[in-house]
Amino acid sequence: MADQMWLEELRSGVRRICNSFPDSYWRELDAKREYPQAFVEALTKAGYLAALIPEEYGGSGLGVTEASVILEEIHRCGGNAAACHAQMYTMGVILRHGSEEQKRRYLPEIAKGNIRLQAFGVTEPTTGSDTTQLKTTAVRRGDRYVVNGQKVFISRAQYSDLMVLLVRTTPLAEVRKRTEGLSVLIVDLREAVGKGLTIRPIRTMINHATTELFFENLEVPVENRIGEEGQGFRYILDGMNAERILIAAECIGDGRWFVERATRYAKERVVFGRPIGQNQGVQFPIARAHVHVEAADLMRFRAAALYDAGKPCAAEANMAKLLAADASWEAANAALQTHGGFGFAEEFDIERKFRETRLYQVAPISTNLILSYVAEHVLGMPRSY
Amino acid sequence: MNILVFVKQTFDTEETVVVQGGRVSEDNVRFVLNPYDEYAVEQAVQVKEEFGGEVTVVAVGQERMEQALRTALAMGADKAALVEDDGSLDEYGVAKVLAAFARRGTYDLLFAGQATVDGASAQTGPRVAEELGVPVVAAILRFTLEGDRAVVERDMEGYSERLSVPLPALFTAQQGLNEPRYPTLPNVMKAKKKPLERLTLEDLGLARERLLGRTATVECFVAPKTRQRRMLQGSPEAQAQALADELRRFVLPD
Numbered sequence: 001m002a003d004q005m006w007l008e009e010l011r012s013g014v015r016r017i018c019n020s021f022p023d024s025y026w027r028e029l030d031a032k033r034e035y036p037q038a039f040v041e042a043l044t045k046a047g048y049l050a051a052l053i054p055e056e057y058g059g060s061g062l063g064v065t066e067a068s069v070i071l072e073e074i075h076r077c078g079g080n081a082a083a084c085h086a087q088m089y090t091m092g093v094i095l096r097h098g099s100e101e102q103k104r105r106y107l108p109e110i111a112k113g114n115i116r117l118q119a120f121g122v123t124e125p126t127t128g129s130d131t132t133q134l135k136t137t138a139v140r141r142g143d144r145y146v147v148n149g150q151k152v153f154i155s156r157a158q159y160s161d162l163m164v165l166l167v168r169t170t171p172l173a174e175v176r177k178r179t180e181g182l183s184v185l186i187v188d189l190r191e192a193v194g195k196g197l198t199i200r201p202i203r204t205m206i207n208h209a210t211t212e213l214f215f216e217n218l219e220v221p222v223e224n225r226i227g228e229e230g231q232g233f234r235y236i237l238d239g240m241n242a243e244r245i246l247i248a249a250e251c252i253g254d255g256r257w258f259v260e261r262a263t264r265y266a267k268e269r270v271v272f273g274r275p276i277g278q279n280q281g282v283q284f285p286i287a288r289a290h291v292h293v294e295a296a297d298l299m300r301f302r303a304a305a306l307y308d309a310g311k312p313c314a315a316e317a318n319m320a321k322l323l324a325a326d327a328s329w330e331a332a333n334a335a336l337q338t339h340g341g342f343g344f345a346e347e348f349d350i351e352r353k354f355r356e357t358r359l360y361q362v363a364p365i366s367t368n369l370i371l372s373y374v375a376e377h378v379l380g381m382p383r384s385y
Numbered sequence: 386m387n388i389l390v391f392v393k394q395t396f397d398t399e400e401t402v403v404v405q406g407g408r409v410s411e412d413n414v415r416f417v418l419n420p421y422d423e424y425a426v427e428q429a430v431q432v433k434e435e436f437g438g439e440v441t442v443v444a445v446g447q448e449r450m451e452q453a454l455r456t457a458l459a460m461g462a463d464k465a466a467l468v469e470d471d472g473s474l475d476e477y478g479v480a481k482v483l484a485a486f487a488r489r490g491t492y493d494l495l496f497a498g499q500a501t502v503d504g505a506s507a508q509t510g511p512r513v514a515e516e517l518g519v520p521v522v523a524a525i526l527r528f529t530l531e532g533d534r535a536v537v538e539r540d541m542e543g544y545s546e547r548l549s550v551p552l553p554a555l556f557t558a559q560q561g562l563n564e565p566r567y568p569t570l571p572n573v574m575k576a577k578k579k580p581l582e583r584l585t586l587e588d589l590g591l592a593r594e595r596l597l598g599r600t601a602t603v604e605c606f607v608a609p610k611t612r613q614r615r616m617l618q619g620s621p622e623a624q625a626q627a628l629a630d631e632l633r634r635f636v637l638p639d
Contacts, residue, residue, distance in 0.1 A: 006577065009455050012417060013568045047570035060570050264401075 010066055011073045017042050018077035023349045026079055030207040030352050035159055040084045043074075044113035049087040052242075053095070057103060058111035063308035064242050068249035068300065075253025078349060080356055082208055085250070086118035086156060089242050093164055093184060097227040097235045106162070106186075119163035119189070121151045121213060122236065129369055131166070132178040132233060136215060138167040138185060140229075144219045145169070145185060147196070151213040153363075157199050159209055163187045165220075166236055169229050184232040186224040195219075206355045241307060243364055244317040248300045251324035254357040255293035258331035261350065262286045262338040282338055289331035296323035315378045322370045325360035332357045386438030386530075387490065388429045390462065391483050391497040391513065392422040393444055394453035398502055404607050418453040421498025423460075423565040424558035428528055429496050430461035431563065436530065439463045441490070445482045446472045451581065458576035459568030466582040468589065476504070478596035480512030485589040487517055494535070495555040499524040510557035520550050524559040 021039045029036055043049055051067045053059020067088055074081040091110050094102055094117075109115040127133040136149025147167055157163060163186070170181030193199060196218030199211050227235055263286055266277030276282045300323075303316035332354045336343040343350040361367050375381045396402070397415040404410065418426070429440045442457040443466045444450040454465035468482050487495065495517075497510035507523065514521030526545060527538035539546045540559045550556075568576070586593050617624040 005452060009452060009459070009573055009576075010570075012415075012452070012456060013459065013570065013573050017567050042567070045569070046567045047572075051570060060574055062570075062574075 007066070007069050010069050013046070014048060014070050014073040015077060017046055017048075018074060018079055021079060023078050026207075027346060027349060027352060031346070033203060033207050035209050036080075036083045039079065040159075041113075043084060044087070047111075049084060049113065050111040052088055053091060053107055053111045057095075057107035059107070063304070064245050065301065065304040065308050067242075068246050068304055071246050072249040072253035075250045076256050077253075078257055078353070080207075081250055082356075082359075083156070083159075084118060085246060086120060087116055089239065089246060090117050090120050090164055092239045092242060093226055093235055094186070096238065097184070102186075102226070115162060116156075116160045117162040117164070119154055119157040119160035120236075121154050121157075121163050121165040121187070123153050124150060125152045129366065132182065133172070134166065134168060134182070136165075136167045137171075138169050138183060138220065140169070140222065143222050145222060145225070147185070147187075147215045147218040147220055149215050151215075153202070153210050154213050155208060155210045157189065157209075157211045157213060158201065161188070161190055163189050164226075164236075166232055169232075175230075179233045181230050182232040183229050184226040184235050185220050186226065187218070187220055188224075192218055192220075206352075206359060208356075208359070240365075241303075241313055241317040244321040245300060245303050245307060245313075247360060247364060248296065248303070248317075248320040248324035251321075251328035251357065251360050252293055252297050252300060254353060255289065255296070255324070255328040255331040257353060258328065258335040258350075258357075259286060259290045259293060262289075262331070262335040265335075265342075266338050276338070285334040286331075286338060289327065289334045292323070292327035292330055296320065296327045299323050315374065318365075318370045318373050321360075321365065322367055325357075325367060328357045329361060386432055386436045386494060387492045388432060388438060388440045388494045388496065389487055389490070389492040390422070390425050390429045390440060390442045390457065391444070391495070391509065392426065392442050392453055392457055393419045393446065393498075393501050393503075394450045395419040395501050395503045402607065404605055407605050409605065416449060416452065418456040419498050419501045419503075421500055421502070421558055421560065422453075422457075423498075424560065424562040425496035425498050425556075426457045426460050426462060427563045427565040428556075428558060429494070430566075432494065432528075432530065433461070433463075438493075441466065441492075443468065443483060443486050445470055445474065445479050454581060455573075455576050456568060458579045458581075459573045460566055461572070462579075464580045464582070466584060468584045468586065470586065470593075474596055475598035475600060476506055476508040476512055477598050480509050480516055481596055482586065482589065482591060483509070483513045484516035485591055486584070487513065489589075493552050495519070495553065497555065497557045499557040499559045507557070510555060514555040517555070520554040521556070522548055522550060522554070523557045525556050526559050526561050528556065528562065 048070050050059035051062045051070055055061040071081045071085055091107060094106055110117050122131060124134050138145035138147045165185045165187050166182055167185060168181055169183040175181040196216050198214040202210050202212055204210060266282050267275050269276045299320040303313050303320045306313035306316055335350050336354050339348060339350050342348050372384050376383050394416045397417045400414050402409055433440050440462040441464050442454055442462045444454055445468045450467055454467060458465055500507035511521050511523060522537050522539055524540040525537040526540050529536050533552055535550045535552060535554060537548055537556060539548060617627050
């Protein structure tokens with residue numbers, strides 16, 4: 001594990017930026033459902049979103065451990081990294097499976113922040129987690145692919161220059177295994193919109209720039225394909241573990257923020273002549289949430305250490321995500337309950353963070369699917385889906 | 386331009402102060418580079434960027450001070466030094482240590498924060514200047530170099546003074562002097578590799594017993610919150626009279 005003082009330096013660097021974006025900044029954006037442009041620019045300019053890009057391509061060449069600390073701190077400070085976390089790791093598919101030419105073309109620009117690659121088109125209206133059944137197709141015509149279909153809940157597509165898109169290039173009926181026949185394309189959104197791609201925003205219960213995408217004969221140059229045709233499913237799978245760990249870290253940041261706010265309020269709020277935090281009925285749920293956040297944190301660092309050492313970590317990454325998402329949700333409930341009516345008042349920010357952290361029970365993977373994974377792949381029970 | 390900046394690591398201003406066993410507890414506390422020192426470091430780095438030179442940052446205290454020094458390095462300082470001690474010296478001793486360090490080199494400019502957010506005595510900078518026999522201007526809000534002099538504006542709480550000062554001189558930085566930069570991730574990483582010298586008091590030729598303060602802490606306590614509320618009764622005239630009596634008692638205790 002990376003040494004503690006170094007991680008603390010990273011945290012303090014991120015905190016310095018976050019301090020310029022107080023609760024009111026996030027609250028006002030939330031009310032208007034606006035993208036945190038200024039925050040994302042500050043973070044980009046300071047190089048934090050290029051943490052995982054190797055130094056030879058202009059990034060900092062850090063591991064998932066450090067990247068996770070950066071995202072955790074944003075959430076710990078009351079912000080939300082969901083607006084830009086994918087800029088950190090979506091490039092992973094190019095880094096691991098792209099050609100040298102593609103890496104040189106895209107990675108340095110992503111590292112500088114000149115290009116945003118933070119949209120990842122996988123899920124579809126009729127096939128959410130059942131990825132291999134996806135219906136969006138790409139048919140090759142000469143040196144182009146012609147893409148048709150639909151995607152849904154594609155985050156940040158309106159705030160991204162490039163998108164990694166998973167499509168079926170060989171019909172399901174013609175492949176031996178259902179995981180074959182899928183391919184990964186890089187779509188240049190700056191050119192595609194209006195020429196076969198329509199982006200429609202979806203308003204949700206949180207300020208999360210998510211969208212629906214419609215493809216109608218969108219042409220994508222064959223040179224934009226990552227790796228081999230038909231192997232795309234494998235390429236996106238190995239990016240999932242990093243994402244799980246990073247999301248777990250965001251949950252831990254949220255959890256600590258909730259515990260801190262709840263604790264402070266419980267000590268300050270006086271009812272019946274004493275602080276409400278003097279009542280075990282108030283303090284136990286907060287204490288329990290703290291215990292669970294800290295336990296989840298251990299699993300997160302363990303998963304991150306395995307990942308950074310290049311060792312298998314799917315079980316740990318998934319378990320970290322589940323533990324952390326549960327802990328942050330528990331902490332959110334404790335904080336809301338502690339604040340009573342004020343928890344529902346927007347100016348206390350509890351309700352905003354409460355809505356935001358609820359997402360992690362569902363995305364980017366639902367808690368049930370993690371349990372299915374553990375049951376099947378860790379414990380060897382029959383596949384349930 | 387050779388520049389020296391005196392820094393300290395202090396409590397994060399968001400932290401709550403807890404007194405335990407007669408002293409301020411440092412358990413689970415987050416520390417930062419003293420916010421006023423950030424302005425000092427930023428100014429030093431700006432001068433270096435404009436006129437060339439080298440910025441050295443120095444702190445006296447515990448091992449943990451290293452982190453504040455690293456922050457300063459990430460902001461653009463070139464090298465750092467930590468004079469290790471247990472953190473118990475007061476301004477008298479700290480100023481003597483910092484002055485001894487400054488004497489090892491030749492500096493054109495010296496900067497410090499106008500105060501630290503923990504001790505808040507605002508003494509260290511001026512004391513170091515006195516030890517070194519150089520001019521000092523405290524709490525500056527503007528800094529420019531004009532030839533071999535510095536022209537600075539000093540915060541006078543309500544108005545400002547513009548002063549022209551021959552170098553070498555020491556300046557303490559007030560909030561508003563500049564906008565301290567964020568340490569970027571590449572610079573945070575570079576800071577890891579920049580030189581950080583560790584020194585003892587002996588290395589500086591100092592005997593600790595001669596640095597001990599002339600003050601002793603008798604007691605350390607959190608000032609109790611006095612929240613007394615009394616509703617005044619009676620006619621408006623009677624209430625006004627009662628209020629006036631109350632205020633008089635407050636201003637002129639018996």
